[in-house]
Amino acid sequence: MSEDLVLYTNPMSRGRIARWMLEEVGQPYHAEILAFGDGMKSADYLALNPMGKVPALSHKGTIVTECGAICAYLADAFPEAQLAPPPGSPARGSYYRWMFFAAGPVEAGVTNKALGFEVPAGRERMAGYGRYGDVIDTLEFAVTQNEFIAGDRFTAADVYFGSQIGAGLAFKTIEPRPAFQAYWQRLADRPAALRARAIDDSLIAEMKKAQSAH
Known part of the structure; x- marks a missing residue:
């Protein structure tokens, strides 16, 4: 239900x-x-x-x-x-590793960069993500090791990790490196992704229509 x-x-x-x-x-x-x-x-x-x-x-x-x-x-x-690797498998380790990397260093580093905030020189150890450049380089490393984040099969980690990259490319908060574009292209046209975007884009259109009517 x-x-x-x-x-x-x-x-x-x-x-x-x-x-x-x-x-x-x-x-x-x-x-x-x-x-x-x-x-x-x-x-x-x-x-x-x-x-x-x-x-x-x-x-x-x-x-x-x-x-x-x-x-x-x-x-x-x-x-x-x-949508998750079996518990105890090597892929499960990668699954958690990159899921939490996206939730921590990527989210913080990219958001701070977009807001114009930079960690003061010499204070990088106080910030969980260190330096923005390190985050982006590690992000590129993550998407170039396998077809998907946790290996050769799509998982929930790709939904979360891919969403960060897709949004970053769209809003120009993540530089358009070829590796990021190639990874996002592997995900963007999944049927579930297309359905989800269609639903939310339709809701946005309805909201804008309602606002313009007032």
């Missing part, structure tokens, strides 16, 4: 990552679209996610927030989708 899986999201947010993951899983779900501001800061939603941000996932009463966690949770909750 779709009520078993509820995605709290906004089509102009990182919730797009969680929707892509849900489309890959292939289970019915319901999406609650929350507006920035009052919607995400309402008492009801803050009871689910005190951060007041999206996405959040409710699965039979279990609440999961943070895109990387949602991707990993769904892969384990629905093993029939085969």
Whole structure:
């Protein structure tokens, strides 16, 4: 039942990552679209996610927030989708390694760069990601070791890692190195990715239409 899986999201947010993951899983779900501001800061939603941000996932009463966690949770909750390497396998190590790298150094480094913030020289050890250049070089290393992040098979790590690269290329917060473009091209036309983008892009169009009518 779709009520078993509820995605709290906004089509102009990182919730797009969680929707892509849900489309890959292939289970019915319901999406609650929350507006920035009052919607995400309402008492009801803050009871689910005190951060007041999206996405959040409710699965039979279990609440999961943070895109990387949602991707990993769904892969384990629905093993029939085969979106996670077997526990104990070498690929499982790569899966966790790069999932957490994307959630930590990539997210922080790219966001700070986009905001014009640079770690002061000599203080790199205080920042988890060190230097932006190191993050980007490591990102390139990650996408050139195998066809996919955890090996030769697509996993939830590619949903999260790929989303970071796809958004970075689109918004020019990640430099368009050939390795990044080639990796993103391997992911962008997956049926689930196309379905997810179509849904969220349609919602954005509806929102803009409603705004222009007022």
